[in-house]
Amino acid sequence: MSAKWIPLEEALKHNRSVIARQPASMGLSIHRETLVLERVASALAG
Structure with a gap:
């Protein structure tokens, strides 16, 4: 396993x-x- 940057929503969907x-x-x-x-x-949404 290795770390990589992915969009926030993609990480939430996966988790x-x-x-x-x-x-x-x-x-x-x-x-x-x-x-x-x-x-x-x-927080990012506002």
Whole structure:
């Protein structure tokens, strides 16, 4: 796995998809990351 820049909405869509599927490899941090991304998106929206 490697880090790369992607659009905010794409990251949120991916995280929400992972959370919905609940794979065994999913860590707890994805919930925290998604919450932060949602707050950033909300702040940017105005």
